[in-house]
Structures are given as structure tokens and as C-alpha cells.
Amino acid sequence: QGQLLIDKGVRPLSLAGHVGFDSLPDQLVNKSICQGFCFNILCIGETGIGKSTLMDTLFNTNFENFESSHFEPQVKLRAQTYDLQESNVRLRLTVVNTVGFGDQMNKQESYQPVVDYIDRQFESYLQEELKIKRSLHNYHDSRVHACLYFISPSGHSLKSLDLVTMKKLDSKVNIIPVIAKADTISKSELHKFKIKIMSELVSNGVQIYQFPLDDETVAKVNTTMNGHLPFAVVGSTEEVSVGNKMVKARQYPWGVVQVENENHCDFVKLREMLICVNMEDLREQTHTRHYELYRRCKLEEMGFKDTGPESKPVSLQQTYEAKRQEFLVELQKREDEMRQMFVQRVKEKESELKEAERELQSRFEQLKRLHADEKAALEEKKRLLDEDQSSFSKRRAAAQLLQAQSLTANGKKDKDRKK
Amino acid sequence: FWLHSNCLEPRNSPALNPLYSSSAMSEAVVPDAMVSPAVGGLHGEKAGGPAVDFSYVGIDAILEQMRRKAMKQGFELNIMVVGQSGLGKSTLMNTLFKSKVSRKSVLATAQEKIPKTIEIKSISHDIEEKGVRMKLTVIDTPGFGDQINNENCWQPIMKFINDQYEAYLQEEININRKKRIPDSRVHCCIYFIPPTGHCLRPLDVEFMRRLSKVVNIVPVIAKADTLTLEERDFFKKKIREELRANGIDVYPQKEFDEDAEDRMINEKIREMIPFAVVGSDQEYQVNGRRLLGRKTKWGTIEVENIAHCEFAYLRDLLIRTHMQNIKDITSSIHYEMYRVRRLNENNTVMAHANGIPEHHLAAHEM
Numbered sequence: 036q037g038q039l040l041i042d043k044g045v046r047p048l049s050l051a052g053h054v055g056f057d058s059l060p061d062q063l064v065n066k067s068i069c070q071g072f073c074f075n076i077l078c079i080g081e082t083g084i085g086k087s088t089l090m091d092t093l094f095n096t097n098f099e100n101f102e103s104s105h106f107e108p109q110v111k112l113r114a115q116t117y118d119l120q121e122s123n124v125r126l127r128l129t130v131v132n133t134v135g136f137g138d139q140m141n142k143q144e145s146y147q148p149v150v151d152y153i154d155r156q157f158e159s160y161l162q163e164e165l166k167i168k169r170s171l172h173n174y175h176d177s178r179v180h181a182c183l184y185f186i187s188p189s190g191h192s193l194k195s196l197d198l199v200t201m202k203k204l205d206s207k208v209n210i211i212p213v214i215a216k217a218d219t220i221s222k223s224e225l226h227k228f229k230i231k232i233m234s235e236l237v238s239n240g241v242q243i244y245q246f247p248l249d250d251e252t253v254a255k256v257n258t259t260m261n262g263h264l265p266f267a268v269v270g271s272t273e274e275v276s277v278g279n280k281m282v283k284a285r286q287y288p289w290g291v292v293q294v295e296n297e298n299h300c301d302f303v304k305l306r307e308m309l310i311c312v313n314m315e316d317l318r319e320q321t322h323t324r325h326y327e328l329y330r331r332c333k334l335e336e337m338g339f340k341d342t343g344p345e346s347k348p349v350s351l352q353q354t355y356e357a358k359r360q361e362f363l364v365e366l367q368k369r370e371d372e373m374r375q376m377f378v379q380r381v382k383e384k385e386s387e388l389k390e391a392e393r394e395l396q397s398r399f400e401q402l403k404r405l406h407a408d409e410k411a412a413l414e415e416k417k418r419l420l421d422e423d424q425s426s427f428s429k430r431r432a433a434a435q436l437l438q439a440q441s442l443t444a445n446g447k448k449d450k451d452r453k454k
Numbered sequence: 455f456w457l458h459s460n461c462l463e464p465r466n467s468p469a470l471n472p473l474y475s476s477s478a479m480s481e482a483v484v485p486d487a488m489v490s491p492a493v494g495g496l497h498g499e500k501a502g503g504p505a506v507d508f509s510y511v512g513i514d515a516i517l518e519q520m521r522r523k524a525m526k527q528g529f530e531l532n533i534m535v536v537g538q539s540g541l542g543k544s545t546l547m548n549t550l551f552k553s554k555v556s557r558k559s560v561l562a563t564a565q566e567k568i569p570k571t572i573e574i575k576s577i578s579h580d581i582e583e584k585g586v587r588m589k590l591t592v593i594d595t596p597g598f599g600d601q602i603n604n605e606n607c608w609q610p611i612m613k614f615i616n617d618q619y620e621a622y623l624q625e626e627i628n629i630n631r632k633k634r635i636p637d638s639r640v641h642c643c644i645y646f647i648p649p650t651g652h653c654l655r656p657l658d659v660e661f662m663r664r665l666s667k668v669v670n671i672v673p674v675i676a677k678a679d680t681l682t683l684e685e686r687d688f689f690k691k692k693i694r695e696e697l698r699a700n701g702i703d704v705y706p707q708k709e710f711d712e713d714a715e716d717r718m719i720n721e722k723i724r725e726m727i728p729f730a731v732v733g734s735d736q737e738y739q740v741n742g743r744r745l746l747g748r749k750t751k752w753g754t755i756e757v758e759n760i761a762h763c764e765f766a767y768l769r770d771l772l773i774r775t776h777m778q779n780i781k782d783i784t785s786s787i788h789y790e791m792y793r794v795r796r797l798n799e800n801n802t803v804m805a806h807a808n809g810i811p812e813h814h815l816a817a818h819e820m
Binding site: 045046047048049050051052053054055056057058059060062063064065066067068069072093094095119121122123124126167168169171172249250252253306307310311312313314315316319323327330331334335339 | 511512513514515516517519520521522523524525526529531550551552553554555578579580581582583584585586588589629630631633712769770773774775776777778779782786790793794797798
């Protein structure tokens, strides 16, 4: 217990009087009261199995609930966040429900959206943690702290979908399996059912959340509760009069199932374990185990290591710089490629244009020649015409002369005659 | 103690807004059927009146869970004391923690020579009070202000503080990191001002100016029994003026006040600092009681008497009310600032290589 603090060179010392640092836990708690708390629950279960009703019953309030259809093509997740307050404690509660889980004909990929959602929340936190200017203290922690897996009250065994899904999730989230609608199973069947479920989980290597035993204040109650898993729950927000009290219950013709009666179902145990005793531990496990695992895998995937090839410690900074160099070199290469491509394209365009120019030029030449030819032809015609004209004018001149001559000849003749 | 037997009437839920629905929970009345063993008792009283049962959810049980976890893990506190030799630093630490926590008390050497350079020496103790365990580390700085030439005497101290931030950062960015990163960061630096009665010396101003940017500084007037009350008040006023004039922000820093309530409490403290303290680990009989004090020919100075000196205020501030806050400011503000500059440093180095002009690194530069 004291191992965390006592290391070599630290001696224990006794105090001669009251110093006052015993108020430290109070100071810490007061700070948390001011900041408020965050708690995120994921409910996985088939449509209509009672997830929303159980949440309503657990937190004694009416969350906005939508009835889902059975015809969803894929599993989806719906997250809703609420601000709750009890005495001086403010809680930001996020309830995530699966929609359409177990409704598809082919359920092979049903677990994937759930895994993706959980990973996304881890990723979001990791991103914030890696930022240069970060504000982790104001960060709205959306990582899933508890996963309630709703088992159908068939009374026989787990479905293969249940096993597959839980196996995929057990290293990512704290799984608390519950048997839903437990008022449909008789007490003896329930006992056998629970044993069967637990043995199936063990034989398939599914790690569900164990209530912690390391703190002696709660070790006893947690050990007992660990033996009651999975909790057989009944949810109801309707109140029925029993004796002189109004209690949450389900009224049947043959009797009334009281939600908070421990002889009727394990609801009270669930509420106690989930909220009253282990909420903080659930949050801590999520942060120190599941998130760390995610972070480690993610960073290793990206190529970061703690020790280099000769087992010398490699600082994240060095790796980061090496990666940055790599990235810059890659960028440079791409830039060069693009430049080359650009140059190539320009050349091509240039030659295209040159080609076009040449073509234009040759056409121009052609037209010029045609024009010259026509001009020559026309000139020829003109010359001929001129020739014609000149020969015509010569002939006319000759004809005129002749006429003139004949006139004078005629005149002479006349004169002669007259004489 | 976290159960309230008042406020039993249900609160009205305020109007729902698009993203968050606010739903107030009514205070608990636990039906008789629920029996809860260990956890401090989830019991309440039955509401008087008609047969309506409000169900207790138990969200506020998380406070107890947190407390348990904190008690189990224990706490860490690292305090540095800075001041010329002979100002009573070790005695004050011993008085604060009512045990021999300072290095001087632990080492056997009777005569300690003033070192030629400033040394940084830390010593840790595990102390426990009412089930609360704490690892207290006192970091001593012998040689500070004792040389003939004291220029740059803040440098080794600045370096030490930055080294602690660096160690934390390195552990934090590891792939495989420890569940709980050991916290060696200096949470608080108590600076001892010699009781000259006049004003701060250049050494004091220079040190506090530089260090207040990277660590929480709590200035105290040492050996305050050499000042009369009037001299003390004058001195304190003068010091506060000089701190203001030089832009030195000591703890509790104005800019980190979270809300109006905080500000009110902290303003009262800011009007009183620096605390004029007297330390002692000797007990004397005064008026039939055994008290810590200093006995002189003209009277006995009672250390914990606020009429005599302000030790009690210092103790209350450091330990009983603001200890968690001091640690929070160190981790969420000073450390984060260091981290930002450190991570940006890499970019500056790269920028250099690309011929881009360098940005100036301000506070963490030496």
C-alpha cells in the first residue's frame, strides 16, 4: 500500500504536532466539485432490449429517447450528453446507445461501428494530448468509461454475436455484462444462466470488468458483487403502489416486479457498483489501462519507439524530427515531380503551338500563292483585254479614217459633179 | 460529511437546450430495502409526508471514491527555499512541518561552510497525518546570494526548475510510460527577504522577476522579529509597490484567479504578502501552554500567534488551503508553458535550418 511513495532515500518522519495537510484530500475534492465530473456509458444490445429504460431507471430521469426501427441497414451509435446534478456534484453524463444492433441478416461487421466509436474517442483525446498548446483540464472527456452489454434473457447461453463483440471490446473498454428483462426468467433458470454465461466468457477468454479488490474499504462488497455477475436487471420508470409506498415497478396480472427489490432483480446491485462504489475506478481504468494501450499501439504504429536499434533510448523528439525530415524530403520529392511534370506539359504545349503555327504559316503561304496565281491570271486577262482594246481602238481609228476619207472623196465627187 | 440532510425538495429542471439537457436530481431518500455496507454508509433520512419515494442515485458518492483514491495514492509536494544563508530557511521549514524536514537537520555536519557556488540540494521525507500520506521534498539552495559577485545566481536555480519540467516531459512523451509519472517539479519557491526594513535589493528584484515566470514564488520576510509592527507594515507596503512596479507576479497570481470567489479570497492574501515570519523548533511554556517560540530577554515571541508574526498565515496558505491550488498552477500553467516552448523549440531549430528568422524564447531562456 505504501509502496507507491516509499523509495530509496525517502525516510519516514513523524510530526511533532498538527501541521494541517490532512486537508489535502478535501482541497482535491473541492477542486473536483468546482470542475464537475464526466462519465460516459455505452449500452450495447439488441433493439428493444431495454437499454434506454434501464438508463432512465438508473439515473432516475427521463432522457430523450427515440424508439428505433428494426430495419437499420447498419449498426449506428447515438450519443447524448446530459448535465445532471445531485447535491453539490455536477455530472456530465454521456449515454451512447447502439441502434440496430443485432437486426441485420449478416452480423459479421456489427461490432465494427462500436469499436470505431471507442477508438475515435481515444484518438480525440490523444490528439489533444499531443497538441502543443493543449488544455487537458478543460477537455470534455468523451472516452467510454463503462460498457453495459445487454444479454438477451434466453435462459440458455450467450449468442455468438455476444461473444464476438465482447471479445473485440474487452481490451478497449470496461465491460459489465447485464441480463436484460430479467423478469422473464425464473430464479432457478437465472442461476444456471449466470453460471453458463460466466463460464462461456472465461472459456472464450473475454476479460470483463472486475470490481477492484485492492482497497480494503470496498474489497468485501466488491468481491461479493463480482460473484453476482452478470447482473439480472429490470428497468422501469413507472410507479406502482406497493403497500403504502410508490415504487418503480412493472405491473403484471400475476404480480408486481419491483425494480429496487433485491429479491426481484439485481438493479440495486448494478446501481451501487456502477455509480456509488466504482465510478472513479472505472474512469481510472479507462485512462490508465485502455487509453494507454491505445496510445501505445497508435504511436508504435506511427513508427515511434522508445529505444533505438542499439537499445539506446530514442527520444520522441528525435523520432519526431526524423519523421519530420522524412516528411520534408517526401514533400520535396513531390514538388520536384510536379515541377518536372509542369515543365513537360509546357514543352508539349509549346510544341503543339509551334505545330499550329507552322500549319498556319503553310496555309498562309498557300493562300498567298493562290492569290498570286489569281493575280497573274487576272493580269493576263487584263493584258488581253488591253490588247483587245488597243486593237479595237486601232480598228476604230482606221475605220474613222476610212470614213473620213470616203467623206472627203464623196465631197470631191460632188464638187466635181456640180462643176 | 458529504450527505446533506437539507434540500429535500425536488429542483425544477431548467429549459432544455439543444445539446445538453439539464436534469436536476432531487435529494435522496433511500428506501428501507437498500442496505449498503462499506462505503461510508449510503443512508439518508426518510422524507416526512405522503408516500412518495425519491430514489437516490448516488452520483455524489464519487466524492468519497475520489477521496479514497487520493488517500491510497498519497500526495507529493516539492518546496524550494531560496535566500541568503542565515535567514532561517531550515528553521522555517522545520516549523512549518513540525519535524526535521530540512537538510541541515538531517546532515550530521556541525559546521557547514558557505559553498563557493550555488548548490541545489534536495531531501525527501514521507510524512503522514490522519491517514494522509505525503512525500515532502525540500530543495535547498545554499550559496545563493552569498558570493561577492551575485550576478546570474538565479541561473542554476532556473536550470534546476527547468530540468524538473524536462524530466516530467520526457516521461510523459514516452511510449511506455509509468502509470503515475513521478512529480519532481518545484511546486512552490519560498523566497526569503532579509528584514532590512527599507526596500527590495536588486538581487531580490532580479531573482523574483525571472523566476516568477516559471514557478510559484511566495516571498516572505525572514526573521521578522527584528521589525516593529510599524516598520513591518511600511516594509511590506514598499515591497508590494516594488513588485508591482517591476511587474513581478507572485503567488497567488492575479491572472490565475478562476472566479469571483477565488479573486475575493486571493485579493485578501495579496494585500498581506509578503508574510513576515519567524521560525522556531523550540517549545516554551507561555501562560501554561507549551508553544513554539523564540525566547529573548525582553519576551517570548510566539510563532503561531498572529499578533506576533504572520507564520500562521503562511502555514494556512501553503498547507491548509492552497496546497492543491499551488500544485495545480504548477502543472497546468507553468509546466504547460514550458512544454509549449520546448515543443516549439524543435520548430525553431528546423526553421533555422531553412533560413527562417528565429523567434525569441522568452521566459525559459537564461
